[in-house]
Amino acid sequence: MKIGELAQLSGFAASRIRFYEAQGLIHQVHRRTNGYREYPPQVLRTLEIIQCAQQAGFSLQELKQLLPAGGQGDWKQDEMLASLESKVEQIEEMQLHLAQSKAKLLGIINTIKVRPDGMPCEENAERVLASIKGNQ
Structure with a gap:
């Protein structure tokens, strides 16, 4: 064709x-x-x-x-199976990494949301950054 x-x-x-x-x-x-x-x-x-x-x-x-x-x-059946299994492992690693990244971002969001009343924005930003550094 x-x-x-x-x-x-x-x-x-x-x-x-x-x-x-x-x-x-x-x-x-x-x-x-x-x-x-x-x-x-x-x-x-x-x-x-x-x-x-x-x-x-x-x-x-x-x-x-x-x-x-x-x-x-x-x-090449053996090679194909090995490649497919390897790809599944890569996907699982990516999923784990994404879950960890999501958890960190949700933590940051929560830290931002629980800003103490009356705290200036700049001071809150420093507090959020300090909490990020403390979680690393």
Whole structure:
């Protein structure tokens, strides 16, 4: 199929498909005598895998290592499982970091809200900064 048809079926812009081809993620692209690209039907599945993997947080470099060489052949199941498990660990680490950041911000918000009556704003700012430094 031509790139326009592949773009329509996949929902990707033609420029993005060409980019993935240039990055080595899409293989088996044939050129017609008129210079038009001819894509085999399995490229549509590859594009769906790329999109799904990117939404899960995989970089293009990580994807390149996981996709079968030359666009054909067996998937590297052990490597794929290890990469998926590693990505889950990375997500869990990010979640922990975000939870800690959220807790710190909520603490700061609370410290600001419980400003003693009549305390000038500048003095309250110093109090909040002192509490932040004390929690580090």
